[in-house]
Amino acid sequence: MFAEERQQLIVELVAASGRASVTDLAERFSITTETVRRDLAALEAAGSVRRVHGGAVSPERISTTEESILERTVLRPSEKTRIAAAALALIPEDRSGSILIDAGSTTEALAGMLAARSAAGTTGTGAGSNGADAELVVITHALPIAARLSGETGIALHLLGGKVRGLTQAAVGQSTVEAAGRIRPDIAFIGTNGISAAFGLSTPDPEEAAVKAAFVRSARRIVVLADSSKLDAETLVQFASLKDLDTVITNSNPSPALAAALSDAGVEVVVA
Incomplete structure (x- = not known):
C-alpha cells in the first residue's frame, strides 16, 4: 500500500x-x-x-473550537432528542422541587420537552400536597431556554443575570457565578463540550467554565447531558471532575477507558 x-x-x-x-x-x-x-x-x-x-x-x-448555539442546535438532533427525553423522565411530574438547566443545545431540547409537557397538562393536576397552584422552579442563565419556558403553566422561571455571551446566548461573569452560589436546586442538568477519563468535564471558554463549575457546586444532584461527540473529548478549561457527577445521559456506550473511570467515580451512565 x-x-x-x-x-x-x-x-x-x-x-x-x-x-x-x-x-x-x-x-x-x-x-x-x-x-x-x-x-x-x-x-x-x-x-x-x-x-x-x-x-x-x-x-x-481542537481544545478551543466551539460552535455557536445556533450551529449546535442542528447537529445530531435525533441523538439529542433521545438524551433530552431520558432527562425529562427525571423531572417530577407533580411540579415539586427545583431544577437548574445549563446552556446548551441538548439542554435546550430538554427545555422544549418540559414546556410541551407543561402545556399538555402532564406535569400533574396541581392537586394534592403541592396545592392547586404548585409550580416547578426552573433556574437558567440561558436566554433560549428562558424563552422556551417563559409563561408556561406550572413553571416558576428564574433567570440568572450577567453579561450575555453571544456565542452561547448565556449569561456569564462574576455576577452569574455569585448568583449560582446562592441557590441549591434539587437537580442541575449540565451541558459539556467534552468528558474524558483523565480531564473530566471541560469547555473552551473560561467564563462559561466558571459558571458551569458554580452550577456543579450548587446542586444536590448533577446530571450531565452529553451526546457521543463529547465522549473522550477534552477542551481548554476543566470545570468538573467525574467524581462530582451523579448521572451521565448519552446516546452511545462510552469507550472502555471512560466507562471504567465513570464506574470508579460512582457515576450512573444512561444510554438513551
Missing part, C-alpha cells in the same frame, strides 16, 4: 471514531510506530488530523 493510500485511510478512521492511537494504527497497517508518526505529522501539516499524546484526533476536536 502506498503512503498516500494509507494516510487517506487514517483520515477516514479518525473521522469515523474521533481519534486513533499510534499503536492501533501500527497494528492495523502492519507498520512501525515511527512510520505512523511520520504519517500523522504529514496529515497534521495538511490540516487533516490533530496530533495528541499517543495518537491523533479529528481537527474538530
Whole structure:
C-alpha cells in the first residue's frame, strides 16, 4: 500500500471514531510506530488530523473550537432528542422541587420537552400536597431556554443575570457565578463540550467554565447531558471532575477507558 493510500485511510478512521492511537494504527497497517508518526505529522501539516499524546484526533476536536448555539442546535438532533427525553423522565411530574438547566443545545431540547409537557397538562393536576397552584422552579442563565419556558403553566422561571455571551446566548461573569452560589436546586442538568477519563468535564471558554463549575457546586444532584461527540473529548478549561457527577445521559456506550473511570467515580451512565 502506498503512503498516500494509507494516510487517506487514517483520515477516514479518525473521522469515523474521533481519534486513533499510534499503536492501533501500527497494528492495523502492519507498520512501525515511527512510520505512523511520520504519517500523522504529514496529515497534521495538511490540516487533516490533530496530533495528541499517543495518537491523533479529528481537527474538530481542537481544545478551543466551539460552535455557536445556533450551529449546535442542528447537529445530531435525533441523538439529542433521545438524551433530552431520558432527562425529562427525571423531572417530577407533580411540579415539586427545583431544577437548574445549563446552556446548551441538548439542554435546550430538554427545555422544549418540559414546556410541551407543561402545556399538555402532564406535569400533574396541581392537586394534592403541592396545592392547586404548585409550580416547578426552573433556574437558567440561558436566554433560549428562558424563552422556551417563559409563561408556561406550572413553571416558576428564574433567570440568572450577567453579561450575555453571544456565542452561547448565556449569561456569564462574576455576577452569574455569585448568583449560582446562592441557590441549591434539587437537580442541575449540565451541558459539556467534552468528558474524558483523565480531564473530566471541560469547555473552551473560561467564563462559561466558571459558571458551569458554580452550577456543579450548587446542586444536590448533577446530571450531565452529553451526546457521543463529547465522549473522550477534552477542551481548554476543566470545570468538573467525574467524581462530582451523579448521572451521565448519552446516546452511545462510552469507550472502555471512560466507562471504567465513570464506574470508579460512582457515576450512573444512561444510554438513551
